[in-house]
Amino acid sequence: MNIKITKAETLKAKPADEENLGFGKYYTDHMFMMDWSVDEGWHNAQIIPYGPIPMDPASMVLHYAQETFEGLKAYRNGDDILIFRPEMNALRMQKSNERLCMAEVPEEIFVEAVEELVRYEKDWIPTSEGTSLYIRPFCFATEAAVGVHPATSYKFMVILSPVGQYYPEGVNPVKIFVEDEYVRAVVGGTGFAKCGGNYAASIIGQVKAQDAGYTQVLWLDGVHRKYVEEVGTMNVMFVVDGEILTPPLEGSVLPGITRDSCIRILRDWGYTVKETHIDINDLMEWTKTGKLQEAFGTGTAAVISPIGELNYKGNEQIINNFKTGPITHKLYETLTGIQWGNLEDPYGWVRKI
């Protein structure tokens, strides 16, 4: 692909304190942008200075939310720049776009756009422990039309943000509020797609959880209102009597790439991992009796995040004395070790770019 590069006239100062990057507060000097139209397909690939983009107020994304996005990270190890399983993100975006009747971004374009932009902005990759360069590819409908139909034009963009931990708790356990009023997704809907609309619909649950003093919300299924699905920004896994249980991918749960990687690693370690329906009532009971040994979330932004407390309908249960359990800890160390290039990568997941 031919990418036209326009260099920013002035470069921004990089955040001085890598220990306090937070998440999504800083953006690099440049971004990638490409257009799609019915006549030309994908064209006009550019790396340009980071900044506002002109939009027609009738752009369909602003009205009917044809928008999908991805999240992955780049790491710096000495002179090496590493990214983790970008082809999986490309594939997931294709599935999301298919569900939302949007133009699909071919894997080669997705991966090349990500790699070229990250290389161009390599000086922005933080190096302190627990930091990375978060990569946010996204795609949206630009056709100016207020009639509902698949848009005839789209943009695919990539922006980059140096980040630290997603949660203020860092790698310490988070408190989770189980939502029993609202639902995030139903089978047949868009739950498996990584689209902005899913997150818009979830914010009310997150606000409710935070108002109650919890970090995140745990969603239950939309039909029976009792099977665990996912947390606002991550998939979930539970260690029950030495086995790992996680909700199955049946259409309403996001197929997380960290989820997939953890399942693979855990099975290689000899654990039984069951992708199965988990009744919240059983989970609360297992928490009370200690049968539930550990709980953790998995996600690109959140990495592996221990869960220390569940609140379901006012019943508060502490998990593993609010401590990070041994499996959660080992998984975090192993996954981040592979991602950073500090541990051998037997899976071929890490790409040196």
Ligand code: COI
């Ligand atoms: C990610 O983990 O990359 C996500 O996209 C979750 C997010 C909404 C921050």
